Amino acid sequence: MPINQHNSSPQKRLANLMAARLAPDxxxxxxxxxxxxxxGETWCVxxxxxxxxxxxxxxxxxxxxxxxxxxxxxxxLPIIDDFDGLLVKSEGDSLLVLFKRPEKxxxxxxxxxxxxxxxxxxxxxxxxxxxxxxxxxGDILNIGYAxxxxxxxxxxxxxxxxxxxxxxxxxxxxxKNEVENEAKDLGxxxxxxxxxxxxxxxxxxxxx
Numbered sequence: 001m002p003i004n005q006h007n008s009s010p011q012k013r014l015a016n017l018m019a020a021r022l023a024p025d026x027x028x029x030x031x032x033x034x035x036x037x038x039x040g041e042t043w044c045v046x047x048x049x050x051x052x053x054x055x056x057x058x059x060x061x062x063x064x065x066x067x068x069x070x071x072x073x074x075x076x077l078p079i080i081d082d083f084d085g086l087l088v089k090s091e092g093d094s095l096l097v098l099f100k101r102p103e104k105x106x107x108x109x110x111x112x113x114x115x116x117x118x119x120x121x122x123x124x125x126x127x128x129x130x131x132x133x134x135x136x137x138g139d140i141l142n143i144g145y146a147x148x149x150x151x152x153x154x155x156x157x158x159x160x161x162x163x164x165x166x167x168x169x170x171x172x173x174x175x176k177n178e179v180e181n182e183a184k185d186l187g188x189x190x191x192x193x194x195x196x197x198x199x200x201x202x203x204x205x206x207x208x
Contacts, residue, residue, distance in 0.1 A: 010144030013038060039141040044102040044175065045153050046085065046109075047160030048076070050093040051130035051167075060126055069093055072129045075119060076112055083108035088145060094161060098148070102137045102171070103179045103186060109133050109169045110188070110208050134160025135171040136200065137178050151199030158197035170195075173202035 014035070021031045050072060073090065080087065080097055083104050088096040099105040112131060120128040136152030136159075143149070152172060159170040176190045183189055190204040197203060 010039070011146065014143055035141065036139075039143055040139055041142045042137075042139055043142065043148070044099040044105045044135060044137045045140065045148065045150075045156045046095070046097040046099065046105050047134045047157045048095040048097070049132050049134075049161045049164065051132050051165060064126070065093070068127070068129060071119075072116075072131070075115055075129070076131075079111050079115060080108060083111070086145065088148060096148070098142070098145075102135060102175045103182060105135050106169065106171075106175075106179070106188060106206055107186065109135075109206070113167060113208075130166035132160060132164035132166055133169045134158065134164055135169065135175050137172065137174040155197040155200035155203075159195075159203060163193075163195050163197070163203075169206040169208075171204050171206060172197070172200040173204070174200070176202075176204045 017031055017035050017038070020026060021028055050068065069092070072093070073095075076095070077087065080095075083099070085097045085099050085105065085108060088098060090096075097105075099108070116129050116131055123129075134156040136154075136156035138150065138152040140148050140150035140153055152174060155172045159172070164170045170193065171190070179186075180190060188206050188208045191207055193203050193205050195203055
C-alpha cells in the first residue's frame with residue numbers, strides 16, 4: 001500500500017480515535033490516553049505576527065502587504081532554521097514554529113530583531129517589518145508536524161497574535177520557569193505583564 005494511503009498516518013489515526021471517542025459507550029479516559037501516547041510531546045511553541053498588518057492592508061492594499069509577508073519570510077525563515085526551529089505552518093502574516101528548547105526560541109527572536117531592525121533602516125515606514133512574538137512551553141499534541149494543539153499553544157497564539165506590540169516577545173509562565181536560571185547568562189530577563197492568556201498561569205515580557 002502506498003504510504004499516503006496507510007491507515008496509520010497521523011491524521012487518519014487521530015480521526016479514528018476521535019470517532020471512537022464519540023461512541024455512546026466510549027471509554028474516553030482510555031482513548032484520551034491513546035491520543036496522548038500517540039501524539040503527546042513537549043515543545044516550545046512560537047506564534048509570530050506582523051504588527052499593524054490589518055490596519056495597514058486597508059490603507060495600502062493587499063498586494064503591498066503580500067510583499068511584506070514575502071519579505072518577512074525570506075528574512076525570518078533562515079534564522080528559524082539556524083536555531084533549529086521547525087515551521088509547522090504559515091497563515092497570512094503569522095508563523096507557527098516549534099522549538100525543543102525555549103531558550104533557543106528566545107535567542108532566535110533576538111537574532112530576528114537584529115536582522116529586521118537593520119533591514120528597516122533602509123525602508124519607508126509603510127515597508128518596515130514590525131515583528132511580535134508569543135511563546136509557550138509544555139505538553140502538546142503534535143499531529144504529524146501539520147498542526148498542534150494544547151493549552152500552551154492557545155496561550156502562545158493569544159500572546160503573539162493579539163497581545164504583543166511591535167518588537168515584543170511575550171512568554172507564558174512555563175517558558176519563564178524553564179529558562180530563568182540561565183536567562184542572565186544568555187542576556188535576557190523577564191518582566192511580568194498584566195495579561196494572563198487562557199491556558200497559562202501567567203505571562204511575561206522578555207527584556208533583552
